[in-house]
Amino acid sequence: MRFAFNEEQEMLRDAIRVALQREAGLDKIRRWVDAADLSPFDACAVGNAWVGIGVAEELGGQGGGRVEQALMFEELGRAVAPSGVLLAGAGGALGFAVRLPGGAEFLREVLDGEGTGVLCVPAGRPADEGALQVQVAGGRLSGVIPMVLEAPGASHLLVPLPSGDGLDLWLVPDGGSDVDIKPRRMIDRTRRFGDVRLQQAKGIRIGRLDRGAAQDANAVIALLVAAESLGLARRMLDMTVEYVGQRVQFGVPVASFQAVKHAAAEALVDIEAAHSGVYYAAWALQEGQADGVLHAWIAKAFATEAAVRTADRALLLHGAIGYTWEHDLQLFYKRAKLNLELFGSPRSYRERMAEVLALH
């Protein structure tokens, strides 16, 4: 039994951290947000081959598994990087397609190594519920999928349609008049969302996932959001400890007040628990352990709530300065609040846990 990361994992983490500092520092992220153009980060993700982390080498990926992917998302969270493209693309579309025989290759071929394939589901619900409001007839899809993560800018949409006990996966190219994507702005401006309207859109059915496979695929997405929230929380705590150590009130550093120390300590308690949950879930999903999906739900529910609690503690401990646009805390704060709801609220995952626990 070994919980720790191995040396390669630590090197990977350090490499990602350094690259993010260099290529996606907070000053850059602010510039991208001000220009309402996150594409420089997409290029950075491609340039560093992050899209391929956790994707098998034979599929053109960088290898590694869920643990490496989770490590990357923790770093993305620490940097509050515009990680949507990695979540909706590599985590989402590829994560779904890879579970079909030949699905990932097909997706790669269609995308031709260029565009971005995005998982086309309402981002406020677990992804394995699929796109509920879409009908299909004669190979053409019609309906609206609201709040699709990274829909603006995607070249292809992977639409999972509920069918019996599972999901049919349809690939729909964007660009034609039969696909309309209306961007939606969020208070977290480091994420792109859009409402997708399909009007007799031509699609290709690339296969079918049964319920278990769909749950597995969603569990990875839940895990990655949890890992990102863990990274957000760690960074917010670091920022806070640093700030209260410097800020002087009543002649002493704010950090020397017991109530301040206790709030920081409680945040750390939250964070270390979230860490345990995130990395066990990553390992269990990677190894196909029977309890992997349940633990991904646990990680999602807890880590996103822990990050929100940390965000509020950080705001309180920063005092008024943290409440300003100029202070970087707001970037992390907003992402933490968004991640709480992203791909399923804590409540929705707790309801699933209760189902598994067979309480009646």
Next chain:
Amino acid sequence: MRFAFNEEQEMLRDAIRVALQREAGLDKIRRWVDAADLSPFDACAVGNAWVGIGVAEELGGQGGGRVEQALMFEELGRAVAPSGVLLAGAGGALGFAVRLPGGAEFLREVLDGEGTGVLCVPAGRPADEGALQVQVAGGRLSGVIPMVLEAPGASHLLVPLPSGDGLDLWLVPDGGSDVDIKPRRMIDRTRRFGDVRLQQAKGIRIGRLDRGAAQDANAVIALLVAAESLGLARRMLDMTVEYVGQRVQFGVPVASFQAVKHAAAEALVDIEAAHSGVYYAAWALQEGQADGVLHAWIAKAFATEAAVRTADRALLLHGAIGYTWEHDLQLFYKRAKLNLELFGSPRSYRERMAEVLALH
């Protein structure tokens, strides 16, 4: 608009406080508990005519209304007095009977100024649900009512039986072989409980309360439990502030640590809110305001939870000494935990509130 108590109310409160200190101090209560005989307090309640507070003078009471009754119960809580007889008798049986034309006079006559009439309902549920497991045939009652407050020692049981939308009130004398009362010991040894088994017990139907009247009668009981919990909480906070002011650790009084001060401050926030709820509800019930019942539920749910939170804060701040039998905190702690469930848990009253709020 005036929230404050008037002068008579303050005098009444002071008189009760002094009498409790003199006649039912903690040393005495411990002695009664050790001897498993709370009857000295019953005598004290009769001697001070507390049974009659909140009962109209024409019924032989002392006059005053719900505010005076609530003030008394706050003092009973402060003193952790064995108040069950006042709750199940004056608050319960008389509170129910008084709502019938001639009901209170009838009850007094039957009791002949001597015995104790007790409301015979399961003490873990709101009293207006009545005694659910009892059948009646030919004027005889059969069934079990578990956990009846103050059943041991009662001379008469007032049994409310659900009937249509309301409650039929039956008066059953104790003492015969058709009534069996099995005492149950609680960890709060300052309260008496018993399971009542009626075997073809002869009863007299003294009247019927419709649903509204039954709710009103229960609301008064809920109010009195809330007021008592408020008193418990105030006393526990007082004890704690005094203790941490004296106890020295690391060369300074424990009270000077910020975390200790903050915990005490939070307890006070709870307590003052509970106070507002208890006394508004008392006034509204007294004046027959339409929102009286709802506010009694609010007071019960909040004040009993606030007292439990205060109990746990007090225990933490006392450290190990508070965890001993010899320290008086345990008496208050246990009563606070019991009151949480007594005549309906906070959850059950919140469910009733949700019903009133018509959420769907």
Next chain:
Amino acid sequence: MDFRDAAEDAAFRETVRAWLESEVPRLGPAPDKLEERVEWWRPWQRRLYEAGYAGLAWPREYGGRGASVLQQAIFYEECDRAGAPDRLDVIGAGFAGPTLIEHGTAAQKTRFLDRILTGEDLWCQLFSEPGAGSDLAALATRATPDGDGWRIDGQKVWTSAAQVAEYAILLARTGEGERHRGISFFILPMRQPGVDVRPLRQMLGGAEFNEVFLDGAHVPGDLLVGQLGGGWKVAMSTLGYERAAIATGRVNTLRLLDELIALVRDTRGADGLPLGQDAFVRQRLAELYTRMTLQRLTGKRILSTLAEGGAPGPEASTAKLFTTPLVEEICDFALSVIGIEGQEEPADMDPARAKWLRLAYQARGTSIAGGTTFIQRNILAERVLGMPRD
């Protein structure tokens, strides 16, 4: 103990209600931008003034109504009920005016008080500084003698409405001693070259507050309030008025709960059933309803004590600590009902929904402003419970 209006208060309520019912509907919609809203608000304030409703709390000799605390509360309850405009003169009429009435010279009173009530002059408050937040006595802005007055140099922050204010109440160091001993209280004319107001964007993007840079700003000699070096005492009066305003509360939690209940009624759960049938939602809503009720009742207690001329009791010190997390939790719960769509840019949202997000953030601001939660708990423990200082 009686929660009904006394006869004369009931009559006052009737009169106010009738007046508001005839006046409020004649108002057009409030502009979003503060500068425009001020111009829209001024005629309304003038009407309040003419009807005798400006300066409710002020003595009659200074143009006020000398209304009882209860009648003040009735007036604002009725304003809420009628949807009357938000007050823009809180600092002038609420804090600066009463401070001048208490500590100002006759000339200052004559010059400033009436124009506050008519809405001609708006005021702002220049107390906080970057290095002096909770610890106000650490302020560093300097006032140095300059001709017949003072020259002011320094930086203030968290100043609301500075861009529309004609005057400010200002704390600056005149150097008689350390910390609170060396501070004086001034009236600063805002429309002058040495005063540079820069909006401070808050985290949602709007500019509720400003930074104010004072670089050789001039205060004439007759605009010192109280004694030279005696500004701390004057400031404590001001902060007392501010605390009272915060304690009696300006967030209408009853209305929030009504809106939250309406939101729940309009929502279905993931299972397609009405959300209001869900036991978790029912428990949570009932709990928030409970706390809202207690918060309002505590407000009545405070009013009742003030109305009888008493000093506010412990409940007044607990009110903010009780209210702040309540408002946050009401908003957070509403946002959880709305789901991810509650995180949209508020400018793009249905206003009824955008409100929850805005208020959720504002509530966090409130828990920082006017003394953080930590400071409030210290005060409560030390002053009310008599526990020792750290």
Next chain:
Amino acid sequence: MDFRDAAEDAAFRETVRAWLESEVPRLGPAPDKLEERVEWWRPWQRRLYEAGYAGLAWPREYGGRGASVLQQAIFYEECDRAGAPDRLDVIGAGFAGPTLIEHGTAAQKTRFLDRILTGEDLWCQLFSEPGAGSDLAALATRATPDGDGWRIDGQKVWTSAAQVAEYAILLARTGEGERHRGISFFILPMRQPGVDVRPLRQMLGGAEFNEVFLDGAHVPGDLLVGQLGGGWKVAMSTLGYERAAIATGRVNTLRLLDELIALVRDTRGADGLPLGQDAFVRQRLAELYTRMTLQRLTGKRILSTLAEGGAPGPEASTAKLFTTPLVEEICDFALSVIGIEGQEEPADMDPARAKWLRLAYQARGTSIAGGTTFIQRNILAERVLGMPRD
């Protein structure tokens, strides 16, 4: 990262499981009274010793097994699973023995260590005093030179198992300096006239702890451990072993959750429907299940770090703060499911239900013992987050 047992650990688990499965069923029921339970437990401990399972963590040269941290954990997991008796030698084998191995003389090792492992000697710990709880260095018990040894006078408190212990580890002041500089560490024979053990009833009525009055108790000269006046350093070793034991946790929260789920399955709500259908109950249970899971996983992290010889990371310092409220909340929730009948005298209750009440109270005791929550948070903030001292 791999959560499966390595091959040799898996083999060890198999062996232990088989041994326990054959041995545990031969045990009769454990007596309630501590004195009787000790006599019942001694033969069991002897069998453990003979099978090589006593002193799992101790070096082989002192009669231990020198087992890895992981194998120790496996052993206790299997004991839980098999329902093996609770350990009565935690202080001897867990804290006192390792302290002697580290700091004791050769003679002390020879004389005491083996008898700890065989169960012949039970030990207790005389550190806490009425005036020195969280602040151990404030202790006042005196050791004065007396012939070839010391005379001990003072009072200790919160001592578990003092009435059945043959020896105690004792801290007393030998006067070399103030606070922690003047303290020495002794072995005290408990069965002597100067030692008076009085049970301390805890709030539920039972006697988990004792007061120990030391009035001219004698410690022979060869029972000083470490340097004279150097007891603080030795005590820190002991407390380190104690903290590690608490951090890796002895409350089986997984079993608690299983029992809580069974309780919910057996219960109907006021509406007559199964309680497990109630959305509020479902949310609460799932939340407790979540935290239980994370608590156990954090335990594995700590073990993993210790197994690799590393110093425990920040997660070890957070473990107690995470666990304590969790256990309290699990118990409180179970009690709320049971309702008012959960407040009955536990001796009169169905044992499966009485357990919740007892554990609810015990959990409060735990949050006080071994450093209160407040002290733990201070430690975390100062040592892990590097924040300044108060």
